[in-house]
Amino acid sequence: MKLIFQRDFIFLLSILLGFLATDVIANEGFTPELLQQEIKKTCENGPARKPNYGRVASKQMIDTGWQMVGKGEGLEAAKLFLTALFIGPENHNAYWGLAIASHVAKFPLEMINACFERARLRFPNVSDIYSDHGRILEERNHSDEAIVAFKKALEIDGNNLNAHIGLTRSYGKIGEAEKFEFHKRRVLELQKRNK
Known part of the structure; x- marks a missing residue:
């Protein structure tokens, strides 16, 4: 019973952390220019920190990011993929998603290439x-x-x-x-x- 409670607690905590991180990226003055800089830096060097506590929330953000790409909302999708990388383990889908979302948002090709390269490093x-x-x-x-x-x-x-x-x-x-x-x-x- 204790193990189930701990697992549920960790699951809920990861979701909460994911929403908090999304809220910070969405509301902290992330202009398209700042978002481009952060995406480029993350795709070239990996996330600034390497957390591993938000696996579930990270996956949900990646899934939602792909839905946003499907709707043509590149900026919002890019924010979700970027947040997924900050709160969870590195995932090739997040870099792949960042590349596609960046294209939809009409960001520079150099940045898109860096995101694809990072995705291929993880899954060649x-x-x-x-x-x-x-x-x-x-x-x-x-x-x-x-x-x-x-x-x-x-x-x-x-x-x-x-x-x-x-x-x-x-x-x-x-x-x-x-x-x-x-x-x-x-x-x-x-x-x-x-x-």
């Missing part, structure tokens, strides 16, 4: 991190870098549909007809297989 064999990075690079007209990211995604998982879609678009933009056709066929094959 997750192909979707590379395909998402490639998509953002492509959307920001960095076709050569996007192609490198998409190819890396395919080295990890040759059936990564998003990487094939990205290569189809990228090769189409630069006029590589043969490579365009190859990846277009792969997209159609994978879409047919996934139905």
Whole structure:
């Protein structure tokens, strides 16, 4: 009984700490410029402190951050991902989320690249991190870098549909007809297989 109480207490405490940390970031004058500076510093160097007490709250913030990204609310999502890194253990999903949220918020590409790099350090064999990075690079007209990211995604998982879609678009933009056709066929094959 004592163990259950302690676990429940720790769970509730982690949620409270998470909400307090979110409130501080949301209300302490975090302008978009200050938020960008904090994200860049965190993605380049890791969180300023390495706590491990907010695992549950951190996970909830990451989940909510992804929901905010889905709604197109990049600034709010970035605040949640950043808070998750401050209160919980480092998590590649938080860095990955920071990268995507930063793109949605139209933050500089240099910062987004740093967040993706930190996510890949933690989980180098997750192909979707590379395909998402490639998509953002492509959307920001960095076709050569996007192609490198998409190819890396395919080295990890040759059936990564998003990487094939990205290569189809990228090769189409630069006029590589043969490579365009190859990846277009792969997209159609994978879409047919996934139905």
